[in-house]
Amino acid sequence: MPSRRRTLLKVIILGDSGVGKTSLMNQYVNKKFSNQYKATIGADFLTKEVHFEDRLFTLQIWDTAGQERFQSLGVAFYRGADCCVLVYDVNSAKSFENLNNWRDEFLIQASPSDPENFPFVVIGNKIDVDGGNSRVVSEKKARAWCASKGNIPYYETSAKEGTNVEDAFLCITKDAMKSGEEEEMYLPDTIDVGTSNTQRSSGCEC
Amino acid sequence: MATPGNKSINAKLVLLGDVGAGKSSLVLRFVKDQFVEFQESTIGAAFFSQTLAVNDATVKFEIWDTAGQERYHSLAPMYYRGAAAAIIVFDVTNQASFERAKKWVQELLAQGNPNMVMALAGNKSDLLDARKVTAEEAETYAQENSLFFMETSAKTAANVKEIFYEIAKRLPRVQPTENPTGMVLPDRSMDRAVSASCCA
Amino acid sequence: MTSSSPSSSDTEFADPDTISEPLQSQLESMNLSGGVTNGSLREEPPSPTSSGYDGGGASEDEIREASVDADTASQHEAAWLPGKRHVHEDDASISWRKRKKHFFILSNSGKPIYSRYGDEHKLAGFSATLQAIISFVENGGDRVNLVKAGIHQVVFLVKGPIYLVCISCTDETYDFLRGQLDLLYGQMILILTKSIDRCFEKNAKFDMTPLLGGTDAVFSSLVHSFSWNPATFLHAYTCLPLQYALRQAAGTILQDICASGVLFSLLMCRHKVISLAGAQKASLHPDDLLLFSNFVMSSESFRTSESFSPICLPRYNPQAFLHAYVHFFDDDTYVMLLTTRSDAFYHLKDCRIRIEAVLLKSNILGMVQRSIAEGGMRVEDLPIDRRQKPSSTNNQGQDTAVGTGGPFGLWHFIYRSIYLDQYVSSEFSPPVTSHRQQKSLYRAYQKLYASMHEKGLGPHKTQYRRDENYTLLCWVTPDFELYAAFDPLADKAMAIKMCNQVCQRVKDVENEVFLQGASPFSW
Numbered sequence: 058m059p060s061r062r063r064t065l066l067k068v069i070i071l072g073d074s075g076v077g078k079t080s081l082m083n084q085y086v087n088k089k090f091s092n093q094y095k096a097t098i099g100a101d102f103l104t105k106e107v108h109f110e111d112r113l114f115t116l117q118i119w120d121t122a123g124q125e126r127f128q129s130l131g132v133a134f135y136r137g138a139d140c141c142v143l144v145y146d147v148n149s150a151k152s153f154e155n156l157n158n159w160r161d162e163f164l165i166q167a168s169p170s171d172p173e174n175f176p177f178v179v180i181g182n183k184i185d186v187d188g189g190n191s192r193v194v195s196e197k198k199a200r201a202w203c204a205s206k207g208n209i210p211y212y213e214t215s216a217k218e219g220t221n222v223e224d225a226f227l228c229i230t231k232d233a234m235k236s237g238e239e240e241e242m243y244l245p246d247t248i249d250v251g252t253s254n255t256q257r258s259s260g261c262e263c
Numbered sequence: 264m265a266t267p268g269n270k271s272i273n274a275k276l277v278l279l280g281d282v283g284a285g286k287s288s289l290v291l292r293f294v295k296d297q298f299v300e301f302q303e304s305t306i307g308a309a310f311f312s313q314t315l316a317v318n319d320a321t322v323k324f325e326i327w328d329t330a331g332q333e334r335y336h337s338l339a340p341m342y343y344r345g346a347a348a349a350i351i352v353f354d355v356t357n358q359a360s361f362e363r364a365k366k367w368v369q370e371l372l373a374q375g376n377p378n379m380v381m382a383l384a385g386n387k388s389d390l391l392d393a394r395k396v397t398a399e400e401a402e403t404y405a406q407e408n409s410l411f412f413m414e415t416s417a418k419t420a421a422n423v424k425e426i427f428y429e430i431a432k433r434l435p436r437v438q439p440t441e442n443p444t445g446m447v448l449p450d451r452s453m454d455r456a457v458s459a460s461c462c463a
Numbered sequence: 464m465t466s467s468s469p470s471s472s473d474t475e476f477a478d479p480d481t482i483s484e485p486l487q488s489q490l491e492s493m494n495l496s497g498g499v500t501n502g503s504l505r506e507e508p509p510s511p512t513s514s515g516y517d518g519g520g521a522s523e524d525e526i527r528e529a530s531v532d533a534d535t536a537s538q539h540e541a542a543w544l545p546g547k548r549h550v551h552e553d554d555a556s557i558s559w560r561k562r563k564k565h566f567f568i569l570s571n572s573g574k575p576i577y578s579r580y581g582d583e584h585k586l587a588g589f590s591a592t593l594q595a596i597i598s599f600v601e602n603g604g605d606r607v608n609l610v611k612a613g614i615h616q617v618v619f620l621v622k623g624p625i626y627l628v629c630i631s632c633t634d635e636t637y638d639f640l641r642g643q644l645d646l647l648y649g650q651m652i653l654i655l656t657k658s659i660d661r662c663f664e665k666n667a668k669f670d671m672t673p674l675l676g677g678t679d680a681v682f683s684s685l686v687h688s689f690s691w692n693p694a695t696f697l698h699a700y701t702c703l704p705l706q707y708a709l710r711q712a713a714g715t716i717l718q719d720i721c722a723s724g725v726l727f728s729l730l731m732c733r734h735k736v737i738s739l740a741g742a743q744k745a746s747l748h749p750d751d752l753l754l755f756s757n758f759v760m761s762s763e764s765f766r767t768s769e770s771f772s773p774i775c776l777p778r779y780n781p782q783a784f785l786h787a788y789v790h791f792f793d794d795d796t797y798v799m800l801l802t803t804r805s806d807a808f809y810h811l812k813d814c815r816i817r818i819e820a821v822l823l824k825s826n827i828l829g830m831v832q833r834s835i836a837e838g839g840m841r842v843e844d845l846p847i848d849r850r851q852k853p854s855s856t857n858n859q860g861q862d863t864a865v866g867t868g869g870p871f872g873l874w875h876f877i878y879r880s881i882y883l884d885q886y887v888s889s890e891f892s893p894p895v896t897s898h899r900q901q902k903s904l905y906r907a908y909q910k911l912y913a914s915m916h917e918k919g920l921g922p923h924k925t926q927y928r929r930d931e932n933y934t935l936l937c938w939v940t941p942d943f944e945l946y947a948a949f950d951p952l953a954d955k956a957m958a959i960k961m962c963n964q965v966c967q968r969v970k971d972v973e974n975e976v977f978l979q980g981a982s983p984f985s986w
Contacts, residue, residue, distance in 0.1 A: 065574055065584055065670050067591075098599055102591035104553075104584075111358070117574065117587035133598030137572025137667035170666070242669055244337050245658040246783035247773065248803045282676065291767070303763040304677035307772020307787070310808070330772075334655060334674045338773055338784075341805050 063113045066233050067137055068226075069167075070120045071159040072144035073152040077182045081144065081214065082120045085222045099127030100134060107230050114230050131166035138167050140176040140233040142225065145194070147181045147213070153194045153202075160206065176232035177209045178225050185215035270320040274434055275327070277343040279367045280352035281360035282331035285386035288417035289352060290328045293427055298418055305330040308342050315431050322431040324348075343371065348380040348430045353401075355385045355414065356393040361401070368408055380433045381410035382426055388414040389421070553585035565630040566647060566686060569594055570663060576625070576671045577651075579686055583672055593628050597621065609637050620644040624663035625651070635906065636913045639696060643689050646750065650685050652777040653754045654678055656784055684761035685754070690902045692734065692753075693877055696909055699886045700749045703735040704839045707974040709827050713738040714978070716821045720800065720814045726785065727801040730818070731756055732831050736885075737796070738978060748778035749884050759789055759799060766791045769815065771808045774801070790815050792822065796831050838890045840976065842869025842876070845961075845968055868892055870964075871957040872934070872950030875904060878969045879944040880977060887969060887976045895948075903932065908946050911937045915944075927955065936962055 070078050079101065086103045103118040119134060121127070127134075141163055145152040160177065169175045181199055184192065196213060203209040210232075212225040278286040287305050291297045294311045309328040314321060327342045329335065343349060349371055353364035364383065371381060383405045385396060398414055405412035411429060415422040552559035559581050567586075568577040573594030575583040583590075597619060600607040610617040618640040620627040627644040655674055662669045689695050702710075717728040717740035727747055730737040734756050741747055755774065759765050773784035788800040788811035798818055800811045822828050868874040874895050879886035891901055915926060915937055926937040934949040936958055945966060949958050969976065 063584055065587060065672065067572060067574060067668070098592075098595050100591075100595060102588035102595070104586075104588040106584075115584040115587050117591055119573075119591060130595075130598060130602050133571075133602065134595070137570065137574060137669070139668055241337065242662045242666060243334060243655075243659065243674055244661075245334075245656045245773070245775075247338070247805060248780065248783045248785060287764070287767070305764045306677070306758075306762045307770050307774075309764065309768045309770045310812075311768050330677075332676045334676070335773070 063115065064234070065115045065117060066139040066230060067117045068119065068229065068233075069135055069138045069141045069163065070118060070144060071141060071163060073146070073149070073155050074122065076144050076146040076149070076152050077216070078120055078144050080216060081180070081182060081222060082118060084216065084219055085226065086118070099130050105226070107227065109227065109230060112234075114234075116226065116230065128162075131162065135163060135167035138163075138169075139236075140178070140229045141167075142178050142180060142229060143209075144180045144182055145199075146183050147194045147199075148183055148186055148191045150193050153199065156202070171236065173207060174236055176229055176236055177206070178229040178232075179203050179209050179211045180222070180225055181211070181213040183215060184213050185217060270436055272320050272322045272431075272434055272436070273325065274322055274347040274431075275325045275345060276348040276350065276430065277327045277329060277346045278350050278352060279329055279339065279343065279364075279371075280331055280384075281354070281357070281363040283357070284331060284352040284354045284360050284364070285415075285417050286331065286350075286352045287328050289350070289384065289386060289415060289423060289426075290326055292417040292420055292423045294326070296420075298420075300418075304332065307335070313427075315427060317428060317431045320431070320434075320436065322434060324427065324431075339370075340374065343374075345376070346379060347434055348382070350382045350384050350426065350430070351410075352384045352386050353396065354387050355396045355401075356387055356390050358395045361385075361396045365404065368404075368410065372408065378435060380430050382430055383410050383412040384426055385412065385414040386417060389416040389419045549580050550582055552581035554581070554589045556581070563631065564633050564686075565628075566644070566682075567593060567626075567628040567630075568647065568651065569626050569628070570669065570671060571624045571626060572667050574670055574672075577675060577682060579683070594626065597626055608641075616640065618644060620648065622648050623657075623660045625659070633906070635909060638913055639909050642696060643686075646685065646689075646695060646754065647682070649750060649777040650682060650754050650757065651675070652781050653751075653758060653775050654681070656775040657781045658783075680761045680763075681758055685757050688734075688753075688757060690905065691898070693886060693888055693905065693908070694734070694749065694753050696912060697877070697879055697886050698749050699879055699884045700752050701735055701886050701888065702976060702978050703732045703737055703831060704834050704837075704972075704976050705737060705827075705830060707979075709825055709830055710738055710978060712821055712825050713818075713827060714740060716818050720817070723810070723814070724804070724807070725800050725802055725811065725814060727799075728814070729755075729799040729801075730796070731759075731799065732796050732835065733760065736978060737827070737831065745779075747776070751776040751778045755787075755799060759797065765789045765797070766794075769812065771811070776801070788812070788815065792819065792828055793832075795835060796822075796828060840887060840889045840968070840972070842873045842889050842892055845869050845873070845964055868894065868950065869961075871961045872953035873958070873961050873965070874933070874948045874950060876945065876947040876962075876965050877908065878965065879946075881942055881944065883977055883979075885977050904948055907933055907935060907948065911935050911946060915939055927958075934958060938962060938966075 070082065072078050082101070082103055086105050099122045101120040103120060105116040105118060107114040107116060119138075121134060141160075143156050143159055145156050147153075156179065164172050164175065167175075179199065179202075181194065181196070186192075196211075199213075200211050203211045210225070210228050212221045212228075214221040214225075278290060280286050282304065285302075287309065288298060288302050290309075290311055291299075291302075294313045305328060307330055311326040311328065312324060313326065314323045316322075327346075329339060329342050351364045351367045351371070353360040355361075368381065368383070371379065383401060385398065385401050387393075398412075401414075402412050411433075413422050413426045413429065415426055417423060549558065549562075554560065562580050564579070566577070566579040567575070567590065569575050569590045571594065573591040575586050575590035577583060578586050578590075596610075597607060606621065607619050609619070614632045616629075616631050616635075616637065618629045618631070618637060620641060625648065627648055629640045629644055631640055659671060659674070662671070694700055713730050717730060717738055720728045721740045721742045725742065726745055727739070727741045729739045729752070734753075736752070739747070739752075755776065758774070764770070769788065769790040772787050772789070774787040775781060775784050779785075785801045785803060786805055786807065788802070788808065789797060791797040798815055800814055802811060869889075869892070875889050875891065877886055877888040895901055895904055911926060911928065924939055926935075928935045928937075929951060931951060934951055934953045934955075936945075936947045936949070938945040943966070945962055947958070947962050947965060949961075973979070
């Protein structure tokens with residue numbers, strides 16, 4: 058008997074290659090090894106359980122390859138995504154500029170029912186590189202962009218700093234839950250011959 | 264056994280509630296005086312009948328023990344349509360099941376018949392240490408929504424007969440003129456006509 | 464991103480012929496044993512699990528194969544435990560990875576719906592991997608059906624938004640595994656109908672797992688039946704042996720009931736049919752019967768009292784629910800009445816009372832129990848024509864000595880009547896007694912069946928096959944099929960003669976082992 062409802066959320070991680078998505082994910086999911094087939098199939102898959110408010114969430118994390126050659130798989134990969142994490146490297150202006158493209162591309166390929174309110178989160182990674190001296194994208198600039206895109210929550214992190222990543226995922230879990238709210242989905246048909254009620258009847262296939 | 268002046272009433276009664284709240288256990292305790300610690304999940308809906316004598320009447324309950332599984336939710340109207348009474352069951356050690364029970368109450372109030380006798384059963388009252396939902400909370404909710412509330416334990420049998428008695432007492436003594444269970448009896452000739460044209 | 468220029472590597476992945484390589488490496492890194500591409504062996508990389516899982520430690524338990532030794536089929540059915548075992552496994556567990564046969568159901572978004580072993584949610588990463596493989600191939604304009612990776616076969620079945628996958632190292636053929644996936648899908652449709660397709664159309668995020676709550680026992684029971692129930696590959700049903708007059712009496716009342724507006728009436732004893740009837744022109748496919756009786760038998764809740772539940776028959780009409788009245792007369796005998804009317808409960812209750820009266824009047828329930836106790840046809844009971852004793856110096860399997868099966872080394876047979884959609888199989892006798900042996904025999908029959916019905920070449924007429932385990936004979940005619948297993952040292956000529964004996968014997972007792980005149984497809 059379930060005392061807690063369990064919910065599965067599909068989370069897509071997007072961003073240029075080299076921004077550190079994979080080590081971020083490995084750190085978050087506490088994996089010891091890194092995977093080998095992102096190059097072949099275009100994504101690595103990780104599972105993470107998150108506890109929040111007496112509910113249990115399983116995050117199915119799609120850590121995508123970020124390369125153009127897997128672009129055509131977007132529709133299949135993004136299908137049914139509950140939320141999306143955009144990652145850039147604070148030391149790479151290009152990776153920040155590309156966030157726009159990643160977000161747009163995602164919305165086109167995933168075509169969620171409510172694009173304005175689709176849950177995103179932005180993570181600025183590698184803040185500790187070179188003591189912060191090679192940083193080119195300021196936090197202010199990043200936050201401004203996020204605000205302009207519908208108030209996307211923003212987090213900064215580094216390889217050593219784990220808690221911000223946890224916060225980012227907790228945030229996106231909450232946002233995904235809000236947007237996921239419960240309209241009755243499953244309405245099966247019954248073959249109902251002879252009653253006066255309005256059950257959908259598919260007719261008799263003899 | 265109807266004695267002179269003693270009314271005989273047929274009452275369709277439906278049990279609704281979250282998975283694991285204890286609907287089947289309550290019914291089994293009431294009808295067969297049995298209890299099993301790990302009761303299997305109900306599939307579809309199980310049917311039982313049990314007769315109770317109250318002061319002025321003999322009530323024959325026709326009980327539908329519905330499955331709490333999510334997939335049956337949209338089909339529930341089939342079971343509660345035309346019911347004279349409903350017991351909405353929740354598990355006092357499970358807050359979520361109480362929330363679910365409230366949804367059932369709202370659904371019944373919105374769709375059911377206005378004369379339906381509704382009872383809210385806070386089950387597993389024997390699990391003293393694990394309690395999450397207080398009696399006060401449930402009692403308040405019941406009063407606000409015109410149902411009565413009882414804490415039950417199918418395991419110890421506490422309040423099981425009582426909740427059915429209370430329902431029996433509250434059932435209207437004047438029966439509606441249609442078939443009391445609210446079910447339309449099939450017209451045999453219509454069946455033949457229907458199946459002939461439908462499967463032709 | 465939106466205006467990417469095609470690079471040379473794009474065409475490499477779009478070309479179906481080169482898909483196998485990335486697929487192979489994908490499956491290898493899922494840590495299935497072996498790594499064979501077109502016959503060339505490759506060193507298996509010591510790769511980690513296919514997906515990182517954080518929620519607990521990986522367990523390293525020993526594999527406990529459920530091997531049960533029992534004398535009769537029914538005994539080892541009882542010893543098998545219903546419901547899902549090893550629920551705490553995930554793809555990080557060595558024990559999970561070593562299981563011989565996995566079944567998965569997932570949505571086209573990669574969200575897990577069902578897994579035979581382990582917790583579906585914990586297998587979310589693995590589930591995503593499977594979706595990625597399928598998508599990857601579809602993206603190339605192809606459809607993946609089967610991938611071989613070492614001793615493993617990975618079979619894929621796509622049914623709209625539902626993906627079904629079987630990963631098996633059991634040496635079963637592709638067609639069989641695909642057939643099992645079909646039945647698994649059918650079982651799901653029986654519980655939910657194809658209305659679930661609409662859920663995915665409306666919302667690709669739809670998480671279907673909660674809808675299958677409480678059904679673990681149904682699926683595990685079905686998967687278990689793949690190893691002992693010939694109906695799962697013959698697509699026919701079998702009857703409980705019963706005196707003709709008794710079955711007739713049951714049949715008559717069931718037909719009356721169908722005439723009163725009931726779509727299908729079925730009187731069952733466990734997974735065997737006592738009798739059945741259908742409304743005019745309604746036909747019941749044996750697969751629907753299999754799935755329905757599996758559903759009823761695997762759910763304890765049906766035995767507690769009479770019930771009225773929504774059930775979908777996938778071959779009859781996969782789009783919508785019928786309503787099923789189910790009542791158990793005793794531990795083994797039950798009636799299933801199907802109707803299209805949601806308000807028919809009291810009518811069906813009355814029907815049940817009428818059936819009960821007939822059962823009691825003719826003591827059918829008692830006779831059913833006797834039939835269970837006595838069992839069905841036995842190879843040891845087959846008459847031997849003494850004149851057919853072999854004259855060769857072959858010194859085996861001549862007599863029905865205890866422990867050596869039937870005459871001339873006959874160990875077991877299955878006879879299938881094509882016209883009736885029914886089969887009869889002999890009871891298991893020494894030396895085929897343990898569940899493992901029986902499973903192995905069924906596998907051998909399956910291979911025989913597969914080769915007899917090979918697409919493009921079949922159906923063949925006869926086949927004789929010998930290996931270190933069995934001598935197998937198969938005979939296919941327009942009217943029937945016979946599969947027979949003998950001692951591996953059995954004499955071929957005698958075996959063939961024995962097959963004739965078997966067919967004759969079946970004919971002799973056909974009124975007791977078959978339901979005559981009520982084939983589901985020809986009322």
